[in-house]
Amino acid sequence: MKTEKMVYMANQIATFFVSQPGTDQADRVAAHINDFWEPRMREQFLTHVTAGGEGLSELSLKAAALVRQPA
Amino acid sequence: MKDFIIPWGDDRDLGTPASKSTKSVTLNIDGFDVTVPEGTSVMRASALAGIDIPKLCASDNLEAFGSCRLCVVEIEGRRGTPASCTTPVTPGMVVHTQSKKVQKIRKGVMELYISDHPLDCLTCAANGDCELQDMAGAVGLRDVRYEAVDTHFKAKNTSGESNPQWLPKDDSNPYFTYDPAKCIVCSRCVRACEEVQGTFALTISGRGFDSRVSAGSLNDTFLSSDCVSCGACVQACPTATLQEKSVIEMGTPTRSVITTCAYCGVGCSFKAEMRGDELVRMTPYKHGKANRGHSCVKGRFAYGYATHQDRILNPMIRDTIDQPWREVSWAEAMSFAATKMRGLQEKYGQKSIGVITSSRCTNEETFLVQKLTRAVFGNNNTDTCARVCHSPTGYGLGQTYGTSAGTQDFDSVEETDCALIIGANPTDGHPVFASRLKKRIRQGAKLIVIDPRRTDMVKSNHIQADHHLPLRPGTNVAIVTALAHVIVTEGLIDADYIRNRCDWDEYLAYAEFVSDPRHSPEAVELLTGVPAADVRAAARTYATAGKSAIYYGLGVTEHSQGSTTVIGIANLAMLTGNVGINGAGVNPLRGQNNVQGSCDMGSFPHELPGYRHVKNADVREIFEKAWNVTIDPEPGLRIPNMLDAAVDGTFKGLYCQGEDILQSDPDTKHVAAGLAAMECVIVHDLFLNETANYAHVFLPGSSFLEKDGTFTNAERRINRVRKVMAPKNGYADWEVTQMLANAMGAGWTYTHPSQIMDEIAATTPSFANVSYDLLEERGSIQWPCNDANPDGTPLMHVDGFVRGKGRLIVTEYVATDEKTGPRFPLLLTTGRILSQYNVGAQTRRTANVVWHDQDVLEIHPHDAEVRGVKEGDFVKLASRSGETTLRATITDRVSPGVVYTTFHHPDTQANVITTDFSDWATNCPEYKVTAVQVSPSNGPTDWQEDYAAQAAASRRILPAAE
């Protein structure tokens, strides 16, 4: 998938959870990605984060630490 | 007293509708004591006791009318001979249905009718199926003593002059004829059109001898009138006046099989009336619990595609998509497909192939296709077209209530005090439900419609919405949140309900969020384009009318914030205590016939059957034991992800059953690129659909008439589909999937779909007690059906939500990035129309094309004028994704700035225009909002021409080798 599209999708998810009350928004973004993103997509996401994570919102980046590395 | 328990399947006409009263009344009819509910007519009471009173103008799906006087009876202590259809029972009443006096009256009535009726019974299409004939027999009419001078049926009078009372047959409707010469003016058709269908297309014009049934105004035919060809009048007509053309051509049927419509999510039950293995007609089944004896034009008439010459009946293969197709044996096709798919896995990895299940196929077939990927391919790459329609429903209702399904049955609408319709156009998309809803609205229930277009629900004959909120496409969340703002800040909540049923802390956080003035109708008015006062008024109506029900459709889900809107809708119902009672609830109107079922059956890549995440080891274990395999704990690819991965080169093979993703999915060019990048695309369908242009293997499919199975409709009702004829292609779809699985080494041994249902029941708690035997006994069952709910579940969340406490979740509005600007100043939204279905592959192959032979663009007069576009002009429709051409129609149904079209015809390729934006939670594409420009045009775009050429080339089939 095009990097911009992947970044866009991650940020869309973060945009929803950033509006939610509580303090666990990053966990919930990561949980959503873990539940719905196929390993290839998570791989691409994490690789992009390692490369600096250009374009990712603050919450997306924070969630990255909790996204499961595919086996 | 007579024992009159009605055996399942008895569909006698009892003359007048059932009374809903719980009080009973006992009376005596012809010497038998009969006990019936208060309010029952003498006619119905008598029929229930097994004594049929002759009748012509009465029918038990219509209110009694009392015009023919054939049903007269004598009642002790009463003068005269009252009509039994209009006389309610009273306690102790003593009725005689066959006195000399009434017999004489009835004979007289029949004599009058027959004297003005042609006596060509032997050659009449309704011979043997005519109530006039039956009644002549029932009253013992033997001769007609006088010959009428003036008749309606003689084209010329005795002196050879043409008879002004004679009217020619109206053949304009493709499916039925109206022959005025045979009409007895009982007005059943007129009443059926009003009461059952709610279209009001028919009237009785003139008086006395001059009275005639007429469709529309004086110069109209059935086709040019408002008639929507639902067939209710044909069903109601006691004579051959309104008659199916198929019966005229083929003769009367000799047997019938109960089955389920394969078009929309209403899931109407039908009697497939057969002669040998030929289908003569489909008639709505009166004990069908979704439709209660009604139907629409698609289910009733548009089944001709099943025998259309375009159907492909032999398997075909080719190595590359630029080659013509080669017909081969089933065995060769299977080994070709299996070798290719296994080869791809060896070369590109286990996860390089996947499946798309169909929302048109049966539950059993869908279950097998997802099993194929999970158990045979060894990955979770399964998705379904529900991705592109109702996946946000799954997410939104799952998060708030704990289960992904509508809360009510369709009968619930009969008790609704207020219906809120958002993003749905039921008169076109879910016609039978619309008829039931309109009936309730005519009885006085309130109606709120939230839709960018002025749909027929907003205003049509005898229906007018109390509130229409014509919002700008893409602002659903803003409107729904504003409604909640009004409900919370004006103190219209049901606080007890929220305290008992919902998470109170979450409510407090939600209430604080939603009370913020930035969510008020006034604050969002500029955004949504809806006057704040109207939003306030609608919110008050919804919250205070009594039992309020929400019905929503794809106009809610197909947005970047589709899931958020579903959550917002669920919130509204919780705030006002409208979940868990009859007449209320939250109801997604599902598009295709088995969208609900395909979701239930584990079509989604992250969920095993019954909506259980693949990450849960305990759930995997159930299936691992049953299937003797290891199940991948990682979610698989969704359709858009599959296409992306294909373009990236990591996804190479696809088995696509009964779906046409090239036509139905957004951003056609991207879909085409993804398909073109795959090395093995297997299409399993009735026709060479658009996706098949990119396929290497074509497996012929079977129609719903040719197989056994079940569909699950929008009210979670599991209905049986029954085989009425042998599959023309040789195999039912579940058999084809099994052959493919076995060619890949699966070793499956199903011999009947009931065994697949048993496997579903054994592995899926909400289906635990479902079996074909139970379905045979009950007719249909609404899941969950298990030890806790042995009779199934018409109404969900009664004592508590499935997930425990309901959750009110904050719904922040986020504008879509699909924005209008100088290049693309208009917003395009898409939808469907009554006579066509989805991508149109079926309905385009029936006479339904007389109502819609092409997709047209609706544009507001103002927008048309500034662009120099006139009615019927060819226009170019362009977005940042692509462009296409189609004809324009000018209408103020759409607001200025908004244009609208359907997507039923492949030549239009409306999805060339739609973009790849999608719902944040589920990737459901944003079909309902695309920024576009419209300009005059001379003809098809280059893309359309290239596409047509590619399609024609790829559909070539080599003549079979001698």
Ligand code: SF4
């Ligand atoms: S087919 Fe349906 S809409 Fe048309 S006239 Fe008959 S009842 Fe009315």
Ligand code: SF4
């Ligand atoms: S068309 Fe049929 S139903 Fe209608 S008034 Fe005539 S006989 Fe009755």
Ligand code: SF4
């Ligand atoms: S298309 Fe829908 S409403 Fe029409 S007959 Fe079929 S199930 Fe019923």
Ligand code: FES
């Ligand atoms: S059936 Fe009762 S008056 Fe016609």
